[in-house]
Amino acid sequence: MALDKPYSDIPGTVIFDADQARKGYHLNQFCMSLMKADNRTRFKRDERAYLDEWPMSEEQKQAVLARDFNRMIALGGNIYFLAKLFSTDGKSFQYTAASMTGLTQEAYATMMLQGGRSPEGNRRVGETPSAGSSDKEAK
Amino acid sequence: MARITAGVATSHVPAIGAALDNGRSGEPYWKPLFAGYDFSKQWIAQQKPDVVVLVYNDHASAFSLDIIPTFAIGCAASFPPADEGWGHRPVPMVEGHPELASHIAQSVIQQDFDLTIINKMDVDHGLTVPMSLMFGQPERWPVRVIPLAVNVVLFPPPSGRRCLELGKAIRRAVETFDEDLDVQVWGTGGMSHQLQGPRAGLINKEWDNRWLDRLIDDPEAVARIPHVEYLREAGSEGVELVMWLIMRGALAPKVRTVHRFYHVPASNTAVGHVILENAS
Numbered sequence: 001m002a003l004d005k006p007y008s009d010i011p012g013t014v015i016f017d018a019d020q021a022r023k024g025y026h027l028n029q030f031c032m033s034l035m036k037a038d039n040r041t042r043f044k045r046d047e048r049a050y051l052d053e054w055p056m057s058e059e060q061k062q063a064v065l066a067r068d069f070n071r072m073i074a075l076g077g078n079i080y081f082l083a084k085l086f087s088t089d090g091k092s093f094q095y096t097a098a099s100m101t102g103l104t105q106e107a108y109a110t111m112m113l114q115g116g117r118s119p120e121g122n123r124r125v126g127e128t129p130s131a132g133s134s135d136k137e138a139k
Numbered sequence: 140m141a142r143i144t145a146g147v148a149t150s151h152v153p154a155i156g157a158a159l160d161n162g163r164s165g166e167p168y169w170k171p172l173f174a175g176y177d178f179s180k181q182w183i184a185q186q187k188p189d190v191v192v193l194v195y196n197d198h199a200s201a202f203s204l205d206i207i208p209t210f211a212i213g214c215a216a217s218f219p220p221a222d223e224g225w226g227h228r229p230v231p232m233v234e235g236h237p238e239l240a241s242h243i244a245q246s247v248i249q250q251d252f253d254l255t256i257i258n259k260m261d262v263d264h265g266l267t268v269p270m271s272l273m274f275g276q277p278e279r280w281p282v283r284v285i286p287l288a289v290n291v292v293l294f295p296p297p298s299g300r301r302c303l304e305l306g307k308a309i310r311r312a313v314e315t316f317d318e319d320l321d322v323q324v325w326g327t328g329g330m331s332h333q334l335q336g337p338r339a340g341l342i343n344k345e346w347d348n349r350w351l352d353r354l355i356d357d358p359e360a361v362a363r364i365p366h367v368e369y370l371r372e373a374g375s376e377g378v379e380l381v382m383w384l385i386m387r388g389a390l391a392p393k394v395r396t397v398h399r400f401y402h403v404p405a406s407n408t409a410v411g412h413v414i415l416e417n418a419s
Contacts, residue, residue, distance in 0.1 A: 119343045
């Protein structure tokens with residue numbers, strides 16, 4: 001019997017559960033290796049060569065090289081592990097979060113200053129946003 | 140005997156630590172947030188707790204995907220700040236309390252909570268940002284700390300019920316420790332936030348504040364909230380809030396609110412902060 005995943009209808013959201021963790025094991029462990037300054041230096045010198053030391057899928061490596069965080073998450077990455085990668089790039093959580101929403105940095109920062117993304121219309125796939133919700137519907 | 144004197148809860152957003160470390164806490168963006176902790180700094184300077192049991196989650200710093208304990212207690216004499224990818228935060232070494240930590244471990248394991256014992260561990264922003272918010276930037280932290288790490292990274296975290304009951308077990312453990320110590324329990328993380336995917340940036344002020352009301356007055360009801368409600372209403376990372384229930388469980392059923400603060404945003408996150416004392 002499959003595990004119950006009552007969270008699978010939440011739009012724009014991948015929950016890092018046991019299945020995701022299994023898929024993303026090497027991707028996440030690669031990110032973890034960037035907690036050491038020497039590894040960060042080696043990675044920055046030749047990203048591809050460093051990635052090739054890890055038994056990750058080619059798709060995962062391409063997602064890393066492209067800094068496609070939505071793709072990395074779909075392929076089993078977890079945001080707290082991926083944080084080691086964007087920290088190595090000198091980027092913040094806000095920069096990275098914005099990059100996943102399809103909004104510009106500026107529009108995302110403004111949305112946060114105005115109280116963040118409303119839960120209205122964002123609780124489940126297919127939910128009709130209530131009047132007054134100005135958020136871009138996430139899919 | 141040792142006693143639990145108060146509970147503190149606060150968010151632990153890494154950008155708050157970065158703002159403080161880089162001298163930006165007076166900027167218009169950050170000033171209102173730090174102002175919410177002015178009272179707390181005065182309060183804790185008067186309280187002078189001997190030990191804080193600091194409930195937090197490790198963010199893939201001490202624990203990789205190799206070993207993921209649901210509950211882990213730090214029994215070491217000291218805990219260095221972690222390098223999370225941009226070097227160590229410039230904060231003091233965290234001094235532990237190995238005797239009380241070991242006592243809590245033995246006591247709560249005998250109360251059916253199977254804690255993992257950690258004798259060597261780096262502590263990340265989840266632990267050090269609350270320390271900075273409550274104590275500012277001292278040369279040495281004025282309190283000893285027992286880190287209690289809770290897995291909220293790999294789904295599922297422990298249930299709210301389990302967290303509340305662990306808090307109660309910790310209280311019983313502290314109250315049977317022979318040394319005369321004032322102990323606080325802190326719960327950290329939350330409030331609503333989502334750091335990933337197209338739904339990133341989700342904030343739910345109404346839900347957060349209703350949740351806080353109930354945490355204070357009806358924690359047994361909050362303990363029944365299923366994880367999926369946190370994920371849906373408070374964002375995928377909002378589920379960190381279950382850790383606040385450990386703090387609440389360590390206090391009496393009736394508490395009084397000494398301080399309460401709520402602020403949006405800190406980076407991607409709604410910041411909540413309460414100080415609770417047992418009602419006499």
